[in-house]
Amino acid sequence: MQQLITDTRQLEDVVGYFRTQDAFAFDVETTGEYRGVPAVNEVVWISLATNGHTAVIPMGHPNGHNLLRKATRRKNKRTGEWDHIAAQWEEPPPQLRPSVVFDALEELLYSDRLKVAHNAPFDLLSVAKYYKGTYPPPPYGDTIVAAWMVNENRPIGLKPLDKERWNLVYDLEDVGKCIEKHAFGTVADYSYMDAASTWLQWLDLRSRVTAEGLEDMWALEMDVLACVLHMGSGGVPVDIKALEQLRMALRERMTECEADVYRAAGKVFNIGSAPQKQVILYEEQGLRPRKRTPKGAPSTDAEALEPYKGRNAVVDAILAYQDVSKILSTYVEGYLGNPEDDKPTQIFDGRIYPILKQYGTVTGRFSSSKPNVQNWPRADTEWGKAIRDLIDPLDGFVLLVADYAQIEQRILAHFAGKGALWQGFWDGVDAHTATAAAVFGVAPEDVTKQMRQVAKAIAFAINYGAGPQKVADMSHTTLRRAKQILREHEKQFPEVYAYKRQLLRTVRSRRPEPYLRTLLGRKRRLPDLLSHDHGRRGKAERQVVNSHIQGSNADMTKLALVRLHKGLLPGMQILLTVHDEIAAMCPAEIAEEGAKVLHNAMAGPEMQLLSVPVTTDVKICNRWSEAK
Numbered sequence: 001m002q003q004l005i006t007d008t009r010q011l012e013d014v015v016g017y018f019r020t021q022d023a024f025a026f027d028v029e030t031t032g033e034y035r036g037v038p039a040v041n042e043v044v045w046i047s048l049a050t051n052g053h054t055a056v057i058p059m060g061h062p063n064g065h066n067l068l069r070k071a072t073r074r075k076n077k078r079t080g081e082w083d084h085i086a087a088q089w090e091e092p093p094p095q096l097r098p099s100v101v102f103d104a105l106e107e108l109l110y111s112d113r114l115k116v117a118h119n120a121p122f123d124l125l126s127v128a129k130y131y132k133g134t135y136p137p138p139p140y141g142d143t144i145v146a147a148w149m150v151n152e153n154r155p156i157g158l159k160p161l162d163k164e165r166w167n168l169v170y171d172l173e174d175v176g177k178c179i180e181k182h183a184f185g186t187v188a189d190y191s192y193m194d195a196a197s198t199w200l201q202w203l204d205l206r207s208r209v210t211a212e213g214l215e216d217m218w219a220l221e222m223d224v225l226a227c228v229l230h231m232g233s234g235g236v237p238v239d240i241k242a243l244e245q246l247r248m249a250l251r252e253r254m255t256e257c258e259a260d261v262y263r264a265a266g267k268v269f270n271i272g273s274a275p276q277k278q279v280i281l282y283e284e285q286g287l288r289p290r291k292r293t294p295k296g297a298p299s300t301d302a303e304a305l306e307p308y309k310g311r312n313a314v315v316d317a318i319l320a321y322q323d324v325s326k327i328l329s330t331y332v333e334g335y336l337g338n339p340e341d342d343k344p345t346q347i348f349d350g351r352i353y354p355i356l357k358q359y360g361t362v363t364g365r366f367s368s369s370k371p372n373v374q375n376w377p378r379a380d381t382e383w384g385k386a387i388r389d390l391i392d393p394l395d396g397f398v399l400l401v402a403d404y405a406q407i408e409q410r411i412l413a414h415f416a417g418k419g420a421l422w423q424g425f426w427d428g429v430d431a432h433t434a435t436a437a438a439v440f441g442v443a444p445e446d447v448t449k450q451m452r453q454v455a456k457a458i459a460f461a462i463n464y465g466a467g468p469q470k471v472a473d474m475s476h477t478t479l480r481r482a483k484q485i486l487r488e489h490e491k492q493f494p495e496v497y498a499y500k501r502q503l504l505r506t507v508r509s510r511r512p513e514p515y516l517r518t519l520l521g522r523k524r525r526l527p528d529l530l531s532h533d534h535g536r537r538g539k540a541e542r543q544v545v546n547s548h549i550q551g552s553n554a555d556m557t558k559l560a561l562v563r564l565h566k567g568l569l570p571g572m573q574i575l576l577t578v579h580d581e582i583a584a585m586c587p588a589e590i591a592e593e594g595a596k597v598l599h600n601a602m603a604g605p606e607m608q609l610l611s612v613p614v615t616t617d618v619k620i621c622n623r624w625s626e627a628k
Helices: 008-018 098-109 119-129 143-150 160-167 184-211 215-234 240-265 274-284 302-308 313-336 383-387 407-416 420-426 431-440 449-466 466-475 478-494 496-509 536-566 588-603
Strands: 003-004 023-031 040-048 053-056 067-069 072-075 082-085 116-117 139-141 355-357 367-369 397-403 515-516 524-525 573-578 583-589 620-623
Touching: 003 184, 008 040, 008 053, 008 098, 023 098, 023 119, 023 143, 023 184, 040 098, 040 119, 040 184, 053 184, 098 119, 116 184, 119 139, 119 215, 119 355, 139 143, 139 215, 139 397, 143 160, 143 184, 143 215, 160 184, 160 524, 184 215, 184 620, 215 536, 215 573, 240 313, 274 313, 302 313, 313 383, 355 420, 397 588, 407 420, 407 431, 407 449, 407 496, 420 496, 431 449, 431 478, 449 466, 449 478, 449 536, 466 478, 496 515, 496 536, 515 536, 524 536, 536 573, 536 583, 536 588, 583 588, 588 620
Parallel strands: 003 053, 023 116, 116 139
Antiparallel strands: 023 040, 040 053, 072 082, 355 367, 397 583, 397 620, 515 524, 573 583
16 A cells, blocks of 8 residues: 555554554655755655555655746846756645654654664664654664675665666656655655665565574674664764864975975976876886776876885875875865865764764675765874874763774684684784794894884785785885795795685685675675686685685674673763774763773673684773874
């Protein structure tokens, strides 16, 4: 049954029917300048679907059914400027007020019924503002998470899923992007389809999660969803004055970096032009291209230039310029906004509300957007510290910051089993120091900074499937020497290479689609291991170990996040997780107790999932940089 709800009697009937069901899907359509930010958007439509019934409820759509005059623009004879004339529509049909609708829906949304949505945090947090900021309680179901768990390699948007599963195609006009541009009936149909197809996807996908043997991971991800709601509802307080000061400093630094580039190149050119940089670097400077663009041109991005860092003055100057430009554009003006580039601010009431996507990567790690907090520069760099220091705890609160010490190397040691790497952790020796000592045949105390850098390059090669050239580039040595180093590493750590070979054999042998399971049982599918295309197959082979280790790291971080959320003390708030770092805000008077809660969440006895010690150091600080 499909029903458009425009009066209170119909609304009562809908609530009465849904009250008889133990689960339902719902979807909201939002408007406003920040329609994508749940904390400040305006919900104009809400639709609900369950067995045998879908209801669509408009709450102030501005347009009627028919367009009377298209939007246009006219030149103002007096000013010479173009005036934009809005479209004119028929009057919209009568609609219920949001207060009436949300009052009636409260007994459904805030019940113990299963609440399903596609990207549930957005819908749950969008309705929370109508209930004094309190978001609906669990249990939850999220079809985007279910689709991702069933197959992380495909598009997981609702419409691609509908087309794939049922060859169902709708919304060719991309109505949801800006509902106020469309007719009342068009949006009603769109809202209906979103809710109805979400419910149908749920019935299909939930059983497939079970069939894939992912029940435990599903339970974890739904607990993670509750953490995302907690973080999303509170937002992250930022120091706006410090942001503005950083913007000024970065603009000044960009001017200096630009001059450095021209000075090193001996000429002025357009630094933003890739073709001009290609001429400077690969023709005039004579560098050999290490990477190419999809169109086959020599790349000038940071990855392509990194091997020449410290070896070529032009490269050093360009990298410095690009680094500062990215920090300014992404992490400063991306937060503050920049009217000149049509960048809106992402700060509301002194807080940012990043969209944290637990399904954002194929390995299980979070991604984020609006603003992005997952790709911050490393915490031990100048700009990494500056960005983290923008997080500003409220008066009377402190920051609690913790991360895992060398966690990917510990996971590698766990999977590889007993050997030099495994023993080193039990002996309390730093993993990179132990590796360098073994490879170069020196005592740990005699390991130099350069030796340790080589060890880091080896770790990168093992974990990310990089070859000798990458080790040479990262170690600032020759390719021949890098090959010698890797041969010696295999001699000293044979268990690591045996693990890699065995893992690849096991994953490749699984049919019909090769896959691996992470530490907690998450599935990572690698179908290209069977590809006849040498390039695709090689890429998949390089992803095997990385997916195993990074995916297991994601498992541990998500489990720690859930444990922290369940053990929060009064007044504590989880602010962010950035890879394997977790930051929380805690009342200063209980900071020590809060630090213990965070420590136990990350490395307490129940978190000893590895056969080597897992360590974390919780710092109590006023600024994030103090944690390093």
